[in-house]
Amino acid sequence: MRLSRMMVLALLLALGACLRMPPVPDMRTAIRSPSLTGAAPRSVTLPFILDAGRVLVEITLLKPGGGERNVLAFVNMGSGSFGLSHALFRELNPGNGRPLRLKFGAMQIALDGRTIQPLALASGLHLTLNPLGAPPSAADMAKEKEPNADFFAPRKIEAVIPPGLLQHFQVVFDYGARHMTLAVPGTLAPEGVAVPIRVNPRTGFATVDATLDGMRTPLVIDNGGGFSALRDVAPVIDAHPSWLRSQGGIGWANYLFAPGGADALSPVIKIPGAALGPLKLPELGAQEPRMPALIYFLAKGAFWDWYGEKAGEEIQGWIGGNVLKNFRVTLDYPARTSHWLAQGPFDTHDLDQVGIVLGRAKDVVTIIGIALKNGAPTVSDVKVGDRLLKIGDLETSGATRDQMLSALHGKPSENKRLTLERGGKRIELDVPVTGF
Structure with missing residues (x-):
């Protein structure tokens, strides 16, 4: 029996070694825009779609040989890189060092092509049978099948906008009006409660110090998550059993929305009297994202290590759309401050x-x-x-x-x-x- 257990452990460790974290490009100098050097416009505002807590916005990609292509983009502040659908990556071929040029409304932006990744590379961990071998290139990954085609269905998402791009601007998410604004630093006069943020300049990840059950808890502001998440909810549930609202990801906590039953395993809690810096919240709803048991055992630590690498510090979770939707949120990246303007009573019945x-x-x-x-x-x-x-x-x-x-x-x-x-x-x- 002991040998059997050792063999199982060895197998798990071997499989764990096959998990590979995608590379995280350095976004500090990857962005160029005439607006950042004095040209007009200094700010642009576009409507966005809110799909189960996630922000989708239409942008325009400029083709190298001329012409334009309007695409629907997912604004994901938990992404380490600008992502393109595999078909677009092959068509635009940014991996050869050619910049990717786009328009956010009337504002033109150019990204270093070396920081662009196909969605399969940008979106998650990978299992490889040869962990010592060279990782697949972006061009090789772009030859694979498009990942997560059902995630936003029937809409087709062809790009992912990361915080590494946003960090060069003042950014406003007006959830009440469903508008997103990009502005040159110093253009806007932010409104609302000022909450300090720490920004990792390599990725643009913005972290706040939350107070949950009296404890300091570093959380990333991540609108890529429709529902807020914590790395481990078991200690919270052990201390406060009544805070467990559901065993199973319901509402916006139906996170993956995929077959396989992973969301069905997700515990969902609500923590009363939470705070983000000086901002008091009636409650903070959060889930612990789950996967099938073996994958969860192998990948949980790797995922949070990777997430912490992108944040530049050890992270305990993220603030997602279920909290953000109650505010007009201004991220003044250069000032390292976020501003939260309440847009009505906080929704405490979102899971009903x-x-x-x-x-x-x-x-x-x-x-x-x-x-x-x-x-x-x-x-x-x-x-x-x-x-x-x-x-x-x-x-x-x-x-x-x-x-x-x-x-x-x-x-x-x-x-x-x-x-x-x-x-x-x-x-x-x-x-x-x-x-x-």
Whole structure:
């Protein structure tokens, strides 16, 4: 038995050694813009789409041979590099050192082509069977299948804007108006509670000191996460069992929205009386992102080490869209200060919904988990593996993640009509909204 355990441990260690963290380019001198050297415009404002807490904005890419291409970009303040879809990376070929030129509204920006990565390289950890060999090049990665095609479906995301670009400007996310502003430093007079930030100039990652349960907790401001996250929620739950609101990622905490059941394992908590520097919050909702057990065992430490490398310090989590949406957030990177202007009462009912966890693949939406509250299932009759066809009158085929989660949201006294498919049979059920 001892030999068997040792062999299992050796196998796990060997697999762990095969996890490779993507390279993080240095963004300090990667950005050029006429606006930063005195030319007009000094600021631009564009509308954005808020999809389950994540910010999507349309930008224009300038082709090397002439012509323009409008693309929908994901503004991800947890990304270490500017990412392009694999098709665009192959077409624009920035890996040869040619700068990538883009327009954010009327503002032109050029990025050092060596800092551009295909989405598969920019988006996560990689498993390699030859950990001692040379890592694949960006050009090689761009030949692979496009990753996460279902993540924002039916929308097509072709670029990722990282904080390494944003850090050269004053940036405003006006969640109430759904507007994003980029301004030359010194142009804007920020409003709201001033919260100091630490910025890693290599990546633009902005970190705040939060106070959670009386303890200093460094968190990255990361709108790439629709829901806030903590590295380890077990100590919080052990000390305060009532703070566990759901076992299962519901609402915007349905983080991956993918088959495989990972979100179904995610614990979701709400910490009362939290603070970001001097900014007091009624609560902070957070999850511990989970993956299937073996992968989670192998990758958890590697992921947070990689995330901390990008932040430039050890990090305990991030502030995501569920908190950010309550404010007009100004990031004055040069002044190392963020400003938080409240836009109404803080939403403390954001998780109130039907207690099901969803996954989508190729436009098929499946129930991957039933959320537990106080250890008990919140929904009966619905089964893991059921295909979700409709929520009320909303057909899930062709619907965005935000549309589906909004349709599941409601008041605890409400019922929602779900149309399911199980074993080839169509089923209609009225299921309750749970106050999480």
